[in-house]
Amino acid sequence: MPSLITTSALQGLVPVRHGALALTDATPARITSVAPFKGREADVAQALKPLGLRFAAPNQVVEAAAGRCVWTGPGQAFLIDADPAPLTGLAALTDQSDGWVGLRLSGPGAEDALARLIPIDLRPQVFGAGSAARAPVGHMLSVVMRAPEGIEMLLFRSMARAAVHEIGVAMAALAARQQA
Amino acid sequence: MRITCPHCGARDRREFYYLGAEDYLHRPAEDAAPAAWDAYLHLRDNPAGATRDLWYHEQGCGAWLLVTRNTVTHEILGVRAVDGEATE
Structure with a gap:
C-alpha cells in the first residue's frame, strides 16, 4: 500500500487563543x-x-x-x-491511536475555563501532578490528565470539531469576564 | 442527586445511565420454570422507599454500579461496583 499523508483531526482547528489561554494539539503518537x-x-x-x-x-x-x-x-x-x-x-x-485526539489547555486560569465544561475539581491542590480522571467535557466523554504544561484531554477523534468549539467558547467567555 | 462511584468519587447523576432493578443480576437457570422467567423479565416491585437498581457510569469509568436509593427522598443510601467493593 502506498504511504498516505497523515493529517490530524485537529488540522485547521487549533491553536485557539483567548486571553492568556491557549488550546493546542496534544494528540499522542500512539x-x-x-x-x-x-x-x-x-x-x-x-x-x-x-x-x-x-x-x-x-x-x-x-x-x-x-x-x-x-x-x-x-x-x-x-x-x-x-x-x-x-x-x-x-x-x-x-x-486506539486513530480513535482519539488530544487537546491541551495551558495558561493561567485553564482550570477556570474547564470548570464550565468538566464537572470535577481541577484546581492544582486537588488535581495536581499525576492526577487523571474519566469525566465528561460538555457532553463528550473524555480522559482528563494533569500535564506539566496544563491540562490535557483525550477525546473521540470524531468529536474533534465539537470539542474545540465548546472549549473555545468557554475560553472566550472567561477572557471576556477578565477584561470586564 | 449525586452518586458516589467507587472509582471516580461523587459525580452528578447525569453522568450515569439507568438500567433498572437489581433483578437483572439474578438471571434464572436455563431450565428454570416459565414462572421464574416471567418474574425475571416482567415482574417488578414499585416501592415507595428504599430500592436497589443498576446504573452504568457511561460518562466516566464505565463501571456497572448497584445503587441503593430512596424513591421518596432521592437519598442515595449506598453504592457498590457490581464486581467489586462498596463505597459509602
Missing part, C-alpha cells in the same frame, strides 16, 4: 488500551518497569521518558506513546 488478563497484573507491572512506568492506579497518570500510562477504567489503562510489545500475552492490547 495509544494502546491495556487490560491485564486475570491473574497477570503482577506480570504487567513487571513488564512496564523497564519503561519506567507502572500500571496506573484509579485516577492516576504515570509519566516517564518512554511515554505515559493513564487509568481509563476498572482493569484498564491507556499506554501512551510507548511501545506495547513487552505486554504481549499478558494483557488484552488494542490499538
